[in-house]
Amino acid sequence: MPSWHDGSSSSGSILEEFTALDHAPATTDDPTFYGIANDFPELCHGHKLPLRKCVAFEGINAGRKFYLCQVGHVNNCGFHSWIDPEWPATMKNALARLWEMYNESNSARIEERYESSKMLKDLAEEKEKAVKKHACLIAETNKFFEETGKKAMEENRRRIYSEAEQEEQMEKYIAGLKNEVEVYKQGNEEFKNLLKTQATIYKEKQKKWEDEKQALKEEKKKLEYSLFDLFNATDSNKEKIKRIKAICDE
Numbered sequence: 001m002p003s004w005h006d007g008s009s010s011s012g013s014i015l016e017e018f019t020a021l022d023h024a025p026a027t028t029d030d031p032t033f034y035g036i037a038n039d040f041p042e043l044c045h046g047h048k049l050p051l052r053k054c055v056a057f058e059g060i061n062a063g064r065k066f067y068l069c070q071v072g073h074v075n076n077c078g079f080h081s082w083i084d085p086e087w088p089a090t091m092k093n094a095l096a097r098l099w100e101m102y103n104e105s106n107s108a109r110i111e112e113r114y115e116s117s118k119m120l121k122d123l124a125e126e127k128e129k130a131v132k133k134h135a136c137l138i139a140e141t142n143k144f145f146e147e148t149g150k151k152a153m154e155e156n157r158r159r160i161y162s163e164a165e166q167e168e169q170m171e172k173y174i175a176g177l178k179n180e181v182e183v184y185k186q187g188n189e190e191f192k193n194l195l196k197t198q199a200t201i202y203k204e205k206q207k208k209w210e211d212e213k214q215a216l217k218e219e220k221k222k223l224e225y226s227l228f229d230l231f232n233a234t235d236s237n238k239e240k241i242k243r244i245k246a247i248c249d250e
Contacts, residue, residue: 024068024079028057033065044069046077059099060092 037051044051051067065083069076087095 024076025056025058025061025066027054027068030055030065036070037067040067042067042080044071044077044080046075047071051080060087060095062095062099063087 033053033055035053037053040051042051043049047069049070052070054066054068056062056064056066061082063084064087067080067083069078069080071077086092
């Protein structure tokens with residue numbers, strides 16, 4: 001904490017009353033030595049208030065008791081005086097070494113934290129890049145699925161239309177076949193009627209031919225009878241002619 005050397009007061013602020021800082025070491029809690037030193041006759045330099053009891057926890061003075069201004073923050077006028085005497089040289093060397101090791105360890109931890117923070121920053125940047133890349137992949141995937149879905153829908157629509165057209169063509173083809181079947185049935189019926197008509201005509205002609213044949217047979221018999229009678233009559237006439245001739249010859 002900052003503190004000031006002794007000096008005369010003026011009309012300015014407390015910070016303007018002093019020209020130099022008195023170094024106040026870092027402190028640690030000590031249940032046997034804390035609070036305000038009301039039994040100590042001296043007061044702080046700037047505020048003229050009773051001093052606060054502290055135990056140093058810094059460098060070669062670690063563990064030494066001292067008095068400090070009780071005012072907090074920036075208005076503290078700093079270190080007042082030591083209570084404990086300086087430590088022996090061996091103690092100072094040991095404390096110096098310990099604090100050197102502490103500072104080295106602390107520096108290493110700070111460096112490690114810096115490296116860790118740098119690594120975390122790099123990881124955060126990589127994560128951000130990965131998130132952006134993932135978002136791009138998601139967007140591309142969604143675009144791909146959207147385009148694929150559109151193509152699939154278009155293909156299904158085209159297939160449905162194609163199937164509808166094929167079905168319509170099939171229905172037309174079936175209707176044409178049905179018409180052809182009806183025409184065939186109609187033609188077959190007409191053909192059957194024609195066959196019946198021709199059969200009837202053939203039977204009638206055959207009957208007429210039979211009748212004419214029978215009539216011809218009867219006419220032939222009659223002609224044969226007539227010829228037979230004619231032949232018989234001719235023979236009789238021949239005998240008559242012979243007799244007449246014989247008479248004429250006598």
